Amino acid sequence: MIRVSNIKLPLDHDEQAFTDAILTTLGITTEQLTTVEIRRRGYDARKKNTIFLIYTLDIDTTINEAVLEKHAGNQSIRLTPDMTYKFVAQAPTDLQERPLVIGFGPCGLLAGLVLAQMGYKPLIIERGKAVRDRTKDTFGFWREKKLNPESNVQFGEGGAGTFSDGKLSTQIKDPKQYGRKVLTEFVEAGAPEEIMYVSKPHIGTFRLVSMVEKMRAKIIEMGGEIRFSARVDDLHIEAGQVTGITLANGETIKSKHIALAIGHSARDTFQMLFDKNVYMEAKPFSVGFRIEHEQSLIDQARFGKNAGNPILGAADYKLVHHCKSGRSVYSFCMCPGGTVVAASSEEGRVVTNGMSQYSRQERNANSAIVVGIDPADYPGNPLAGIDLQRQLESNAYLMGGENYDAPAQKVGDFLKGGSSEALGTVKPSFKPGIKLTDLSKALPDFCIEAIREAIPEFNKKIKGFAKDDALLTGVETRTSSPVSIKRGHDMQSINTQGLYPAGEGAGYAGGIMSAAIDGIKIAEAIALSINEQQG
Template sequence: MIRLTDIKLPLEHPEGAIEAAVRAKLGLGKDAVRQVTVFRRGYDARKRGAIQLIYTLDVEVADEAGVLKRHADDKHVQPTPDTGYHFVAKAPENLAQRPIVIGMGPCGLFAGLLLAQMGYRPIILDRGKAVRERTVDTWGLWRKRKLEPESNVQFGEGGAGTFSDGKLHSQISDPHHHGRKVLNEFVLAGAPEEILYVSKPHIGTFRLVTMVENMRATIDSLGGEIRFSQRVDDFLVDTETDGKRQIRGVVLASGEQLLSDHVVLAVGHSARDTFFQLHERGVYMEAKPFSIGFRVEHPQSIIDQARFGPQAGHPILGAADYKLVHHCKNGRSVYSFCMCPGGTVVAAASEPERVVTNGMSQYSRNERNANAAIVVGIDPKDFAAFDDSGSPLAGIALQRALESRAYELGGRDYSAPGQLVGDFLSGKPSSEFGSVQPSYKPGVRLTDLAPALPDYAIEAIREALPAFDRQIKGFAMRDAVLTGVETRTSSPVRIRRGEDYQSLNTQGLYPAGEGAGYAGGILSAAVDGIRVAEAVARQINATH
């Protein structure tokens, strides 16, 4: 097969135009092209009204060697690379201990799946519930203002990514095509096949629920063991005669001990109690930068028109997204994060009497509003205002303080504080909604958002919104709604690991995914889970 890249065609190209473009590119007659498969399809929307589709194609031709020879100097005509997944190991017979995976978000799910596929029969622990029970509990907060601390947007089967837009694209380097393995497994579990070729694939919450259940069934069928409502409360760590530390297992909230010399830590970025326990047990970690801000909602039609012009609404384009960044005079950077076209703002708290926002979309992306987090980058030097101990966990103190303040500003009933963009820019409280009705459930209480974040963050966002309006007309519209607060953009800690993916100072412990500070999003977390599973397999086989 031959891979052609950068094949450009008009958005409204006729049937047969792809094959015609292939023949023109390669200088071949009709009979010489046997098959054309779309590997990826993206678009270039820089010229509104003249949007182009950009294809990567895999082509079967009659004389592959001859064609490649004639186009040897063309970087857009190359042999199709092998993007299939190849397992790195197979479990030895009579394996004495089963590896443990803590957490069943995207990272833990794929770590467990890969270990099961290689024959290691992992034990997967999740503090939350199975995904359908978890969904009921999550809706309990949204509809009845009842928070379940162990079963919510953050905790439970599928992880935080289950209640999101289901984006499946990432900027990570992936030379071994682990991302393709993730997409293929998702398709096998029920995702639409288009995620294999569209440039910005997404799934949506409802489809993710069924897919996660199907993947769980696969792990079960391969000998894996999945245990829900099993919070890990402690870690068994031995210090050996040479001073090295070795993980020996975990202690569950029930008091049960599970022994294993190989523990994958895929707990997600909101497992604060777990971070404290690891710190107490001496596992090396560092405070890391993250971001704080608000969710902003606009009519999706405004974003579509700004991005696509007269071609807005085209079924191939779907609901438009955006990615914005502004570097402020005070030295801060403000950027859009987790943009959800045609979606909703959701309550994402995991601790009582705190308010946290996140964004979610269904596969159809057909809700009235677009939403995104508009966040300000902060780093460990900013944490001292909330915890001056120098602890690597100081960022958690900052998060908790802002989430508690949002709870108070929202009326202390899990409503979120909100403000119209026009009033926010003018520095006055909002009293009534305009043309944009907020989607956050259980509700939004209009107020002044200035007290919700540190002054430097408010100053930066006030500067950034008009700058974003110059890129997307209407972004700073008066009636757009800001909802607070967004604090869970990424983990506040990084649990450092070496090249072998093990903790720097605790052998057998494999920090992984978003919670450990090594991923940001479903795809990158899943890929990290695969890489860590491979590392576990290699280490087990090397010592067995």
């Protein structure tokens, strides 16, 4: 097939215009065109009242070789690359050891799935509950303020990504087409087929729940095993080689190949690994607030008269501001038509996150507005960033009334430096609830100053962003892991052989897609190592 990129058409184009663009671009006739597959569809909304769709297509003609020769040197017209995922190994028939996967978020899920597909029958250990039980616990916390520290937004089958917008976009380079493997598995598990080609694919929380269950069933069918409510409390290391784990119930499991896909919030596990001298470093992350606007305001600001077009859907945004102080403030995890959710995993601490359903039809848009910080802001040992997170989350709990309500403030009052006394037009979506206060006390002074500088600048790009009635809710601290567990080219810990730090928790991913891709890479590394050791 022929890969054709950058076909640009008006938002309201018809089928004939689509076909005509293909024929004109390739210089062929209708009779010579056989099949067309949309590989990617994005949009150019820089001029919001004149929006264009941008297509990448895979096309078959009766004269492929002649077309490619005619357009030789044109990077927008070339041979379609091979996108088939190829397994790097197959398990020996006398497999002597089952690999372990610790954590069953996107990274652990794909690591376990690919290991199972290659015949290695992985044993997956997840501290939280199965996804439906976990969902009951999470919704129960939002309604009744009863937190289960082992079953919540952060812990449980599906990982933190289950209670999110389900965004599947990523900025990483992917020459081996790992991303397509991930998307293919998601579609087979029930994700909408459009995620294979839209430029900003998303799934939504409710669809993720059933998808995760189907992928779990697939792993079990191929000989894998999943243990829920099984927290790892100890890692066994002998002469620099990992040999197994001990669970919270005292059970010992032996393995010399362990994928560590624990996510960014397993603070007790980070402490255990640090105590075991597994090499790690503090890494930069970001802290800030969630900001809410009416979704209609964002739609109008981004799409103008095209707001509401079903192809465009609910509008999102991506903003960044470089402050005079040298700090950067940016939007993170933007959730169109979604809600701000309670994401606590430790008692007496308040954390916010964002979530959307597939439809993205809730009244508000929300995103995190966060400030980048680095280890110079929290000097000490590699876990000092966790200490800072806990400090900010505990303070937010106090500011919210010590009942898991979150502290909140109208943007106008925040910018002026006064407390908020009453809500305006933007109604909070956060559950359990909010307490209006002065958020200047919720973050370090340099963060407050940076966000106050950034919001008016963002208003120049999104008209109404700095409106007085927009709402800030605090605090957002789990943007990424504050720890990096270093690994070498063989994907193993640089000082603990057989331990494979993986995904977001180890500092190698930043979202569902990149974490899932990293899981595949880890599965491949484990498979090759097992085969090499068994000869």
